[in-house]
């Protein structure tokens with residue numbers, strides 16, 4: 001057991017914390033809200049190698065582990081960076097696991113191609129709203145028995161759907177995305193898709209961990225400064241205790257996200273279940289923490305001028321991109337309580 | 351990060367299992383449930399005689415050469431069989447404190463017989479009018495030559511009806527601030543003037559109210575300096591935090607899920623096929639995983655030589671609050687089955703019992719509010735909200 005970051009991860013964290021602090025300031029985040037994307041930031045990230053960081057070195061990527069990606073994505077989440085980094089990392093993972101994906105992958109590394117992952121299989125020709133799709137060149141999707149790379153006619157971006165999290169959300173339909181390249185078929189297609197989706201869960205959970213850390217920091221700083229009844233509002237116990245509960249759940253989020261990454265990197269049979277747990281718990285906690293933080297800002301928290309609303313909206317929106325949590329919970333139950341589960345203890349209790 | 355948990359006691363597990371097969375009697379579990387006493391004198395004496403209590407202690411104070419890892423494996427095996435050892439837990443806490451702060455005379459008089467299983471010490475901190483604010487203790491101790499004369503009462507003196515000694519937090523100076531006039535005394539429970547009355551609890555545990563009138567305690571049984579009791583309490587409270595791994599086995603949520611796989615719901619289909627049941631059990635499993643991880647963090651910090659004070663509070667706060675959410679959900683999911691007790695209910699009444707036991711988890715060992723204060727002040731740097739004094 002070792003619950004510390006490696007030395008490399010600590011420097012990775014420092015480098016990306018600095019990058020996002022400089023390139024994803026609250027002003028830049030607000031400026032990108034209408035289109036859901038900051039192209040200049042994306043160019044910087046391409047230059048840093050971030051989009052293909054998780055791709056094996058022999059395929060031209062950075063060879064980073066899931067745990068490394070978690071470190072980077074947490075920093076992106078902390079600044080609510082307006083780029084589809086998680087979606088691209090997940091799509092690049094799928095491309096790197098198929099032979100047919102190689103050419104697209106080279107384009108990702110060079111910054112010519114921005115691929116994202118459809119978060120649900122195509123049904124009746126639609127995968128519903130997909131984060132990043134409004135600025136993507138390629139969407140990796142599961143279409144029946146085939147894993148496909150869908151693309152749009154040249155120069156025609158998919159229409160942006162206005163949304164809570166100010167993401168570059170667009171509907172992915174086979175009609176609009178008429179270019180179609182088959183990457184894999186049958187069991188392989190499903191396996192590659194499920195794996196990439198599982199990575200998306202872990203990384204979105206990591207981004208949400210960043211969101212809840214910053215939302216907590218904003219709340220704690222504010223309650224120390226703001227006075228009411230002659231004392232800082234931090235002095236009131238109801239304020240303290242709610243923030244203490246959020247901090248406690250927050251330590252749990254951080255551990256669960258890192259455990260899910262470790263399980264994936266070490267090929268644990270619990271990896272899929274832990275990825276679901278991490279996303280569910282990170283989403284729930286990021287939202288309750290940012291809601292508490294907003295509440296303790298009083299009326300100012302409700303204004304657009306304060307940053308906490310940026311966090312409050314994304315805390316909910318990023319998780320829900322995948323669908324209603326109850327479906328994830330049901331899938332988790334199937335993972336955790338399979339038909340031949342642990343035996344019932346015949347232990348006498350009174 | 352590496353979340354691999356090596357079982358440091360693996361090499362001892364088999365021997366511990368055999369020890370328990372040979373010595374632990376199944377009727378002891380029934381006895382514990384019938385009496386609510388979390389201490390078995392026969393078992394305790396046996397552990398003392400065999401040197402298991404003295405494992406890892408210095409030889410000069412009666413320590414044995416039994417491997418501490420083996421002893422811990424035996425204690426865990428005893429726990430896995432449904433027996434608790436509260437008498438040893440509190441005796442060990444106080445003995446460790448004595449080892450740190452008491453006079454040589456007191457160490458020699460108490461520690462060797464405690465390790466032989468002949469002395470059992472319980473905690474007398476809480477009073478009828480002071481619990482969370484333990485430093486507000488009012489029990490009076492007045493010096494009379496070589497002795498202290500003690501008057502007052504203690505509440506929740508668990509296991510006192512089975513013990514030889516009580517570790518009393520007393521007030522020896524009423525002229526100074528409340529933290530500065532406290533002294534700890536180790537009193538004999540068979541001394542004239544001590545009275546022990548049972549107090550029965552919702553979860554079945556028996557605890558006690560204890561009363562002291564003109565009870566005499568020799569000065570050599572004073573643990574630490576006169577009026578230096580708050581410093582001693584700080585040592586004692588550190589020893590309250592255990593870092594041992596509990597033995598595995600299915601959680602209550604897993605047991606209920608396994609039961610719900612076959613048990614029919616109102617429509618005749620297995621309960622687990624009801625999406626609401628499956629979803630809510632899965633959500634509880636997340637809480638359990640978070641509890642486990644927060645505990646792992648406490649153990650990891652301790653293993654690297656750190657002091658997991660804040661993290662210990664977080665783990666205690668989270669897991670006790672999660673326990674209460676869990677029993678509320680499980681009882682609702684089981685409906686009319688949940689209220690059936692003992693063998694009348696599913697899983698031998700485990701869910702009904704769990705509901706009754708749950709309230710205490712956020713009360714003893716420092717209430718949730720006390721833990722939140724620690725997290726708020728020490729992790730978040732928020733100001734102290736309690737009045738100073």
Ligand SMILES: Cc1cc2nc3c(=O)[nH]c(=O)nc-3n(C[C@H](O)[C@H](O)[C@H](O)COP(=O)(O)OP(=O)(O)OC[C@H]3O[C@@H](n4cnc5c(N)ncnc54)[C@H](O)[C@@H]3O)c2cc1C
Pocket residue numbers: 237472473474475476479480481482483505506507508509551555557710713714715716717718719720736
């Ligand atoms: C089964 C059982 C066994 C026990 N065994 C022992 C034992 O062996 N020895 C021993 O000494 N004690 C023992 N205790 C006592 C236990 O430690 C106390 O009950 C506990 O510390 C709380 O104290 P209290 O009961 O006086 O509650 P109080 O301190 O009166 O608290 C009442 C309520 O007020 C809240 N509160 C108190 N202070 C604050 C604050 N600053 N801010 C916000 N809220 C606050 C508490 O959280 C609680 O909800 C036992 C208790 C039980 C139930």
